[in-house]
Amino acid sequence: MDAALIPEGAKRCSFPKFMLGIAIVGAVLLWGVYAMLLCWFKGLNQTNMNDYYGFALWIWADLAVIAIGGGAFFTGLLKYIFKVDELKNIINFAVIIGFICYSSALLILAIDIGQPLRGWFIFWHANVHSMLTEVAFCLSCYFAVLTIEFIPNILENRQLNKVPFFHHLAHNMHGVMAIFAATGAFLSFFHQGSLGGVAGVLYGRPFAVREGLLIWPWTFFLFTWSAAAFGPCFTLLVTRITEAVTGKKLVKDNVVHLLAKISGWMICTYIIAKIIDTIYWATVTAPGIGFEMSHFYTNNSFYGYWILVTEIVICGVIPGILLINKSTRENPTLRLLAIILAVIGVCLNRWVMVLQVVAVPVMSFDTWALYIPSWQEVATTILPVAYGIILIAVTYRYLPVFPQELELNKSKAQES
Amino acid sequence: MIQDKKAHKYGMVIDLDKCTGCGSCTVSCMSENNIPFKEDESDKKDSITWMRVYKLTNGKSFPDTQITYLPRPCQHCGGKGDHGHSPCVSVCPATATDYGYDTGIVSQIYTRCFGCRYCMVSCPYHARYFNWWDPIWPEGMEKYLSPNVSPRMRGVVEKCSFCYHRYQLAREKAYYDGTHEIAEDAYQTACTTACPAGAIIFGDLNNPSHKVHQIVKPDPHPDPLNRDVVGKSRNPKVFRLLERLGTNPKVYYMSEREWVRKLGDNYLDGEWEKVKNHYGAASHE
Numbered sequence A: 001m002d003a004a005l006i007p008e009g010a011k012r013c014s015f016p017k018f019m020l021g022i023a024i025v026g027a028v029l030l031w032g033v034y035a036m037l038l039c040w041f042k043g044l045n046q047t048n049m050n051d052y053y054g055f056a057l058w059i060w061a062d063l064a065v066i067a068i069g070g071g072a073f074f075t076g077l078l079k080y081i082f083k084v085d086e087l088k089n090i091i092n093f094a095v096i097i098g099f100i101c102y103s104s105a106l107l108i109l110a111i112d113i114g115q116p117l118r119g120w121f122i123f124w125h126a127n128v129h130s131m132l133t134e135v136a137f138c139l140s141c142y143f144a145v146l147t148i149e150f151i152p153n154i155l156e157n158r159q160l161n162k163v164p165f166f167h168h169l170a171h172n173m174h175g176v177m178a179i180f181a182a183t184g185a186f187l188s189f190f191h192q193g194s195l196g197g198v199a200g201v202l203y204g205r206p207f208a209v210r211e212g213l214l215i216w217p218w219t220f221f222l223f224t225w226s227a228a229a230f231g232p233c234f235t236l237l238v239t240r241i242t243e244a245v246t247g248k249k250l251v252k253d254n255v256v257h258l259l260a261k262i263s264g265w266m267i268c269t270y271i272i273a274k275i276i277d278t279i280y281w282a283t284v285t286a287p288g289i290g291f292e293m294s295h296f297y298t299n300n301s302f303y304g305y306w307i308l309v310t311e312i313v314i315c316g317v318i319p320g321i322l323l324i325n326k327s328t329r330e331n332p333t334l335r336l337l338a339i340i341l342a343v344i345g346v347c348l349n350r351w352v353m354v355l356q357v358v359a360v361p362v363m364s365f366d367t368w369a370l371y372i373p374s375w376q377e378v379a380t381t382i383l384p385v386a387y388g389i390i391l392i393a394v395t396y397r398y399l400p401v402f403p404q405e406l407e408l409n410k411s412k413a414q415e416s
Numbered sequence B: 001m002i003q004d005k006k007a008h009k010y011g012m013v014i015d016l017d018k019c020t021g022c023g024s025c026t027v028s029c030m031s032e033n034n035i036p037f038k039e040d041e042s043d044k045k046d047s048i049t050w051m052r053v054y055k056l057t058n059g060k061s062f063p064d065t066q067i068t069y070l071p072r073p074c075q076h077c078g079g080k081g082d083h084g085h086s087p088c089v090s091v092c093p094a095t096a097t098d099y100g101y102d103t104g105i106v107s108q109i110y111t112r113c114f115g116c117r118y119c120m121v122s123c124p125y126h127a128r129y130f131n132w133w134d135p136i137w138p139e140g141m142e143k144y145l146s147p148n149v150s151p152r153m154r155g156v157v158e159k160c161s162f163c164y165h166r167y168q169l170a171r172e173k174a175y176y177d178g179t180h181e182i183a184e185d186a187y188q189t190a191c192t193t194a195c196p197a198g199a200i201i202f203g204d205l206n207n208p209s210h211k212v213h214q215i216v217k218p219d220p221h222p223d224p225l226n227r228d229v230v231g232k233s234r235n236p237k238v239f240r241l242l243e244r245l246g247t248n249p250k251v252y253y254m255s256e257r258e259w260v261r262k263l264g265d266n267y268l269d270g271e272w273e274k275v276k277n278h279y280g281a282a283s284h285e
Helices: A015-042 A057-068 A071-081 A085-112 A131-155 A164-175 A177-200 A218-246 A253-288 A305-324 A332-359 A375-398 A410-415 B024-032 B087-091 B118-122 B164-177 B190-194 B211-216 B258-262 B271-275
Strands: B010-015 B052-057 B067-072 B097-099 B106-108 B200-204 B226-230 B251-254
Touching (some): A015 A085, A057 A177, A057 A218, A057 A332, A057 A375, A071 A085, A071 A131, A071 A177, A071 A218, A071 A253, A085 A131, A085 A218, A085 A375, A131 A164, A131 A177, A164 A177, A177 A218, A177 A332, A218 A253, A218 A332, A218 A375, A305 A332, B024 B052, B024 B190, B087 B097, B087 B118, B190 B200, B200 B211
Parallel strands (some): B010 B251
Antiparallel strands (some): B010 B200
């Protein structure tokens, strides 16, 4: 039915089967859209946020998708600026994942603000001292860059590519992509960093506050570094999931191994910096304002030392070591374990830097505040996941996302 | 145009030994500032209370138990070094909250706030409140709303303004009277005037003739122990909440009781004994 749109020579499932899958995920998406509309029309009283939890599940989701979407800018940087040519075989997919993550982040932000129609005030009445202003500007600009990076791939659709203008446009855009990759890396450095700065500048919140360099707290650099380190792991994870769902090998092992190796070294260097930062904060910064480290991890029913150990050791040190070691990196099971742990690790880091920050009591007579999100918050957080699955399904079906797909599945195609 | 070039620094001293916890300050504040009600006010984490009264105890069992009530309005922080970069003002992405260098008052521009709530996250005092619901008053009560204060819409943040509208009225009156000076009793917040025990004292911390200045004796120099702290009280009975963070609040508290003063901040083991007699830079001079 849609054979004319499918890349030449590529094997795809039948159209009814494809639509059935889309319908199932689409139902989840509609559930999220319903919750989103409730929040927009009835207000944020639909959530379980409160005056202690001004930032909650959505801001965590926002920070998390931006961190794991960091694979797009970092892979682009490696491919176009550092000329790591093998990565051309995964860059399209990294860009699509980045596009999904960043569009999701913008959507979540639009739901999260109390007055969505005034969202543009962040640009119009911009406060140059606010890290959130920097986030808004860089995020929007980078999303535009991602869209530009995505366009050539869309224009390579079998039918669109027959139009000479689109064909030449796609070709020429590929030619100048290094400029956009460099712009994207520059913008990403600042918005990933300023998201870290959002927490680090909170000098009224001892769990978040950090010293730093000039106007940038150390969290600024840690967030950028962690996004570059863990983002490619998410790209690899989604690639692996796509391979499992389609039953095909889509990217050659040498490409996967290379990206995993780079990611491993980035994780190791990041986690060393993170450990130093944590030790300095726990022994100098927090005691300097009257807080023992134990204050942040005891006397409550959820936030214990386990979360620190899980984030840094289990989901930081371990995946880093597994990925820099050749034998474990090239073992598919251990590599998969490492990238799953890494993705959990960076998401956990964003969780504590948003939710634990506001959970910790600061006034000596205050109490811990714990929170469970409402179904509307959960549904709107799952919404981008459903949207992402649909977009990946559609792009995989109709666009030549994986340049090595045909070569890797030649024998299968011939058999069929 | 009304101009008052002399910079004020309005602040408050709350005598915790006089406060009975009656809640008059809270009620008068809600009435004065058109604060709406929820249908169910039992969950205090999402109800709006510009002036919240905390009940504190010394943690000892009977018969040594002591309690005190601590009213907590917005602290109108001057920020690190008292330069006006309050925790909330510096983070607001849309400049919807601002620091008045002529008054020291932290304002909130409701029509500019788009409800990101970053200011709430930045405030360690929980002095900022979000309008989770549309503002609603019990039937008939809307007739008693103050015409001087705009009600806030759903989806924006609000907080204590030190009854800024009263400052505006006092300033206008001073202009018409030709004095151009706002007298101490011409500008008083609703909570101050409502407190039956006289526990709340309000005025200009920069004006030596005002009672707040005389009680607090604010030290204009940075604290040698922490350069971010400015305006530390030279009165041994006076303290501020979370002073060590460098937020530099303009709300001071006063108590004869040491355990109450100690609750004002966080201290490592043994630290309180070293710092409890440190009353600002001038105490070292």
